[in-house]
Amino acid sequence: MARIMAIDYGGKRCGVAITDESQIIASGLTTVDTKDILSWLQEYVSKEQVELFVVGEPKRLHGEPSESEKLIQPFLEKLNKLIPDIPVKRLDERFTSKMAFDTMIASGISKKKRRDKALVDQISATIILQDYLYNQ
Known part of the structure; x- marks a missing residue:
């Protein structure tokens, strides 16, 4: 079986x-x-078999697309042209950054490491992917 990859763009x-x-x-x-x-x-x-990309879909509180979606659409178009054999699914990513930060606190990660935005983004992608797996 191939892997599924999530991207928090x-x-x-x-x-x-x-x-x-x-x-x-x-x-x-x-x-x-x-x-x-x-x-x-x-x-x-x-190098690795990937069968699906799951890309976060940023939305505002009431469900309309956030400003970030304007950056994501050109990325998705380029991704589809570059790697057309791997489909893309979108998943609502509201609150994933907050959930990632809360996860870091609950895990006992130090304040200094919690300021690392890259780590927050990586944990956010993991939450998106886990949410996809849970709901598929």
Whole structure:
């Protein structure tokens, strides 16, 4: 079985999470600078089997798309052209950053490490992926 990858796309960096081959466990993989994400994804899928990308869909409280969606749409178009064999599903990512921060506190991560935005993005991607696995 191939893996499922989640991407928490951001203006500066993207959090990335991946499942195990049985698609049971979601784990944070890395954080990639947004300018490098497409080439990084292309290289990753050339080495590892990925059957699906799950990309966070940022929404406002009442369900309308947030401003970030304007950045994500061009990324999705480029991703589809670059890696057309792997489908993309979107998943509501409201509150994932808050949940990631709360998870860091509950895990006993130090205040200094909690300021690391890259770690928050990676945990957010893991939450998106775990939510997808739970609801599929």
